[in-house]
Amino acid sequence: MKILVINSGSSSLKYQLFDMDSGKVLAKGGCERIGAGGSVTHKVPGRDNYTIEIDLPSHDKALEVVFELLTDKVHGVIADVSEIDAVGHRVAHGGEKYKKSSLVDIELINYLETIIPINPLHGPPAIKGMKACLKLLPSTPQAAVFDTSFYANMKPSRYIYALPYEFYSEDKIRRYGFHGTSHRYVSQKTAEILGKPLSSLKMVTCHLGNGSSITAVDGGVAIDTSMGFTPQEGIEMGTRSGSIDPTVVPYIMKLKNLTPDQMSDILNKQSGILGVTGVSNDFRNCLAAAKEGNERAQLALDILANGIKKYIGSYMAEMNGLDVLVFTAGIGENQCEIRRMVCENMEGLGIKIDNDKNENFERGIPVEISAADSKVKVWIVPTDEEYMIALDTQKLV
């Protein structure tokens, strides 16, 4: 079975074609600058990358170009699009209705349109991607895999904010949680590696990238998570502030005479590691600056490490223990420094890493970095959201 996974952004569209029998990626790539020019980079394992500049006025056109590349005599990997058995779409938000991955139909698209007000950035491009696929591959089954659905079993006490209740009941303001597909993948993969049933494990999974979130997974069920109504809540991120005292927001708005959009821009695009350092949103640059003695860069690292530590501690309290701590995504998989800072002085809670294993690890594969006498196992597990989407799609069709 061949499954195409689509991740559609406002001006981009990423794709991966999987052969599910072998679990291998046949081809992958991305369309950029949709609606404002256009380019496509197409990658086939074992071949040189192929990049073209081409006008991409819409997501429909981008997808047409992707299909041409996948079936191209020189650059393609299939003879005809009819070889694609199903399409899986990454969808950030399933609202309160879609609690698991579902087949795409008009009812699903109509519902996603109704929740655009609470998902204004990611909703419209995901809908465009689904509509484009329905138009170009009308008889191929399609699935939507939601980032929020992993959090469908959280208790109300974990997702209701202590605001007047009507903001939840009428306006749907609540914690939804994000990055669920990544947290679900790494928690399942970790149980598989350990050879233990997922239902027997208490885990904290740390997805640390440009956007970061931490999830408590108890017996395979996400019981709490750091991101909330939007991917803004939680720990310090590349350009997002993470959680702050809510009163700071109206205070700054009054002080600087800002509109809600301007304030939102500050919280989402000018804060986090970028805001604190004034140097860069990229962790690598922040670390390099800290090593050169930049105090604000060191401060940004300390804020991040302490924020992660606090979530781990609070989730251990919520689950009454911890078996495995997992690091994943760009920073979690690649940056030994942050893992060291987070796990430092945690012996009292049974967490101890082996510094040699933490620093000299092979990238791109799961690696255990806990010390032999650590009660809690600590692992680096590379995430693979696309493969998780392909697996869900395969199950559904």
Ligand code: AMP
């Ligand atoms: P992501 O959003 O998962 O792509 O992660 C982006 C963040 O991960 C950036 O802050 C990068 O500095 C960091 N990162 C990604 N890849 C690497 C790498 N190979 N080595 C070190 N840091 C990395």
